[in-house]
Amino acid sequence: MITVGIDIGSITAKCVVLEDTRILGYKISRVKPNLEVTAKEILAETLSFVGLKREDVGRIVATGYGRNMVDFADKKITEISCHAAGACFLISNAGTVIDIGGQDSKVIAVENGKVLDFVMNDKCAAGTGRFIEVMAAALNLRIEDVGSLAVKATKKLKISSTCTVFAETEVVSYISSGEKVENIVAGVCDAIAGRIIAMANRVGIRREVVLTGGVAKNLGVKRAIEERLGFPVIVPEEPQIAGALGAAVLGQKA
Amino acid sequence: MKRLRISEKMRELMTGYYMAGMQAECNAWITSGAPVELLHALDVYPVYPENHGALIGATKLGGYYCEFAEKNGFSRDLCSYARCDIGCVFAGTSPIGGLPKPTFLFACNNICNTVVKWYEVLSRIFKVPLFVLDMPFIRKELKDCHLRYVEEQLYDFISFAERVTDRKLDDAKLRDVVLKSMESVELYSECLRTAANKPSPMTCFDAFVNMAPIVCLRGTDHAVSFYKEMKQELDERVKEGVSAIEREEIRLLWDNIPVWYRLKWFGEFFEKRNACLVADTYTNAWSGFKVSRGEDVLSGMAEVYTVSYLNIGMEMTAEIINKLIDLYDVDGVVMHSNRSCKPYSFGQYEIQKKLSVPSVIIEADMVDERVFSEAQVVTRLEAFLEML
Ligand SMILES: Nc1ncnc2c1ncn2[C@@H]1O[C@H](COP(=O)(O)OP(=O)(O)O)[C@@H](O)[C@H]1O
Ligand code: SF4
Numbered sequence: 058m059i060t061v062g063i064d065i066g067s068i069t070a071k072c073v074v075l076e077d078t079r080i081l082g083y084k085i086s087r088v089k090p091n092l093e094v095t096a097k098e099i100l101a102e103t104l105s106f107v108g109l110k111r112e113d114v115g116r117i118v119a120t121g122y123g124r125n126m127v128d129f130a131d132k133k134i135t136e137i138s139c140h141a142a143g144a145c146f147l148i149s150n151a152g153t154v155i156d157i158g159g160q161d162s163k164v165i166a167v168e169n170g171k172v173l174d175f176v177m178n179d180k181c182a183a184g185t186g187r188f189i190e191v192m193a194a195a196l197n198l199r200i201e202d203v204g205s206l207a208v209k210a211t212k213k214l215k216i217s218s219t220c221t222v223f224a225e226t227e228v229v230s231y232i233s234s235g236e237k238v239e240n241i242v243a244g245v246c247d248a249i250a251g252r253i254i255a256m257a258n259r260v261g262i263r264r265e266v267v268l269t270g271g272v273a274k275n276l277g278v279k280r281a282i283e284e285r286l287g288f289p290v291i292v293p294e295e296p297q298i299a300g301a302l303g304a305a306v307l308g309q310k311a
Numbered sequence: 312m313k314r315l316r317i318s319e320k321m322r323e324l325m326t327g328y329y330m331a332g333m334q335a336e337c338n339a340w341i342t343s344g345a346p347v348e349l350l351h352a353l354d355v356y357p358v359y360p361e362n363h364g365a366l367i368g369a370t371k372l373g374g375y376y377c378e379f380a381e382k383n384g385f386s387r388d389l390c391s392y393a394r395c396d397i398g399c400v401f402a403g404t405s406p407i408g409g410l411p412k413p414t415f416l417f418a419c420n421n422i423c424n425t426v427v428k429w430y431e432v433l434s435r436i437f438k439v440p441l442f443v444l445d446m447p448f449i450r451k452e453l454k455d456c457h458l459r460y461v462e463e464q465l466y467d468f469i470s471f472a473e474r475v476t477d478r479k480l481d482d483a484k485l486r487d488v489v490l491k492s493m494e495s496v497e498l499y500s501e502c503l504r505t506a507a508n509k510p511s512p513m514t515c516f517d518a519f520v521n522m523a524p525i526v527c528l529r530g531t532d533h534a535v536s537f538y539k540e541m542k543q544e545l546d547e548r549v550k551e552g553v554s555a556i557e558r559e560e561i562r563l564l565w566d567n568i569p570v571w572y573r574l575k576w577f578g579e580f581f582e583k584r585n586a587c588l589v590a591d592t593y594t595n596a597w598s599g600f601k602v603s604r605g606e607d608v609l610s611g612m613a614e615v616y617t618v619s620y621l622n623i624g625m626e627m628t629a630e631i632i633n634k635l636i637d638l639y640d641v642d643g644v645v646m647h648s649n650r651s652c653k654p655y656s657f658g659q660y661e662i663q664k665k666l667s668v669p670s671v672i673i674e675a676d677m678v679d680e681r682v683f684s685e686a687q688v689v690t691r692l693e694a695f696l697e698m699l
Contacts, residue, residue: 122686137694161687172698174669177691259660 058115061103062304063096063130064139065123068159068186069271070095071298072103074114075305078146082107083298092126100129116311118304122161134307136300137165137175143303144267145170147293152263155253155282155290156299157272159186164257170306174260182221184252186272191221192245195228196238200275203242207277210243224248246277254285266290269299312556312578315517317541324537325523329407332356337414337476340433342426343526344619345419345444346612348492348602349468351530352485353478358410359527360429364392367399368571368678370406377679391651391678393429400436415439415475417468421446421622423654442471446617450624453617461613489608492530493601498538499525500598505545506589507639510554511562512545515591516578517555519569525597556582561699564635565591566670567647567655568677580689584696590639592632596620625658629665636668643699644670645692651676671695 064071065088073083084103089095096119104111119130120139127133136156144154145167154165162184166173178184182191193200214231218224231241249272266286272278273296283289293299332338335356341347343361350357367373377391379398399405416439418430427443434441444464447457469480506513521541528534563581565588570577581588599620602611620631632644644666648656663670673691676682
């Protein structure tokens with residue numbers, strides 16, 4: 058059966074088309090203010106990309122914080138269950154899934170694709186992709202370049218504020234005191250890692266640890282998490298689609 | 312959700328209670344965990360600012376009244392019962408036209424230390440005397456010295472109240488009040504315990520809505536007859552196998568004070584997903600205020616009020632929750648991390664680890680609807696139910 062998973066996140070929309078256990082194709086787009094339109098457009102785009110029509114699709118499952126705006130979905134499942142399913146589909150021996158998205162992050166304890174326990178971040182941008190975006194803007198960097206710069210750092214400057222606004226002030230003061238950009242971004246990435254690990258400790262960390270969500274593409278954050286854990290983590294080829302993929306996977310079963 | 316008939320009666324009873332307060336010759340503002348029996352025995356009408364706060368929360372005006380206090384410099388981090396109560400004093404009114412001016416104030420810190428400062432503020436505003444009943448925190452075990460310390464203060468309180476009201480406490484009357492208090496607590500506990508049936512005849516929302524009499528009127532005939540009737544209705548439901556919600560598939564326990572402005576919303580949310588919150592730690596806390604039939608009334612009182620639910624260590628709290636989990640045979644626990652109530656919310660992440668079933672934490676506030684983030688709460692709860 059062909060199933061479609063649509064993940065309407067806070068920053069990006071993701072759509073995956075799955076035939077049984079084979080990924081036919083996927084798309085990622087920026088969300089528009091109108092979530093319904095966003096969902097319709099990405100579905101149409103992805104289907105035309107893989108050369109399928111709406112009638113070919115057996116089931117559509119929506120997830121992400123905008124899932125309830127996707128009226129045409131057959132089912133809605135939370136991003137927690139979906140990220141777990143998606144990560145385990147890609148990495149079958151996953152024990153912990155760490156998803157860092159645009160405005161929330163979560164740590165999920167899993168076993169054979171099933172959720173055992175989970176925690177989500179508090180009500181703020183600290184420890185999320187938005188935090189990095191704000192710092193990147195202050196440093197005049199593209200988000201894609203943050204990670205590769207961070208790994209060139211010779212030291213990690215400490216960002217002590219949890220609050221995004223105050224942390225930005227810290228970054229600005231580092232810039233004006235002449236600190237190297239790579240050392241500042243390394244500090245930013247480490248601040249995120251610190252928050253995530255504190256959260257992960259609440260559910261307990263079991264290997265393998267799989268990193269998903271857009272921020273998993275940030276090499277600096279990945280390295281910082283590994284340093285704090287003391288062992289390597291796994292980043293799937295396209296970590297950002299894990300939620301949408303999981304939705305499509307769960308669609309096969311439901 | 313099938314509403315209980317008794318809720319109608321509750322509304323009448325509490326309306327009568329508030330009206331009587333307006334006319335009472337002598338009243339005291341009292342905290343929820345204080346030994347109210349002493350007031351009833353002196354015919355001092357008890358006024359509960361916390362109950363008033365819950366009522367304001369339920370009318371969704373919490374934020375509005377809190378702002379009156381905030382404008383006068385009270386921090387938004389302060390407990391929202393305190394904030395909206397003080398706010399109403401500044402506003403000079405409330406959804407029920409404000410509370411009657413107190414004759415004196417009676418605060419007991421067996422629930423938190425916020426009440427001490429809160430009542431000091433009230434004492435300055437109203438220029439009336441305040442009695443603080445200081446309870447030692449029971450980290451592990453209750454000792455004799457704790458009890459002696461509290462009992463002595465109970466005597467002090469009686470002299471204080473006698474002086475302020477110019478009345479004399481009658482021993483026989485106190486005994487009578489305590490007996491009624493015991494009886495109502497027993498009946499009330501039996502009502503809650505009917506939720507152990509499958510399907511449960513009641514939800515914790517029924518418990519929340521119908522808890523006011525045990526808080527405000529325990530020690531009076533009103534509470535006894537109210538819970539007798541409630542028990543009858545629940546027993547009937549059990550006999551006929553009537554379920555409180557349409558389809559009970561998952562049974563849950565609620566921890567912490569309810570989110571008063573979202574009671575209906577939560578009720579519908581869970582019912583739609585075939586989950587029944589059969590019980591909660593909050594209303595169950597009052598089943599602990601059961602003075603035993605010992606010879607000495609005051610020492611019995613000292614004991615039950617000292618080991619109140621919020622005045623004990625984390626180990627003991629976890630033990631109590633695990634007992635409730637067994638008693639009500641629930642599949643999971645929904646923990647409300649309540650921005651307002653620090654003593655209740657502190658340690659939830661640790662307690663979580665000690666529980667025998669899975670649990671989820673949601674963040675909200677009992678009265679201040681301005682801090683409620685629906686999308687975040689929905690995602691956590693839905694994911695939790697998917698997991699179960
Ligand atoms: N190429 C990239 N390199 C580094 N970080 C990226 C990249 N693309 C996206 N991100 C990060 O991912 C975040 C968005 O993650 P995503 O999982 O799509 O969030 P959501 O699902 O909440 O929309 C952005 O805030 C950004 O920090
Ligand atoms: S802090 Fe908690 S225990 Fe204290 S008055 Fe507020 S709600 Fe009640």
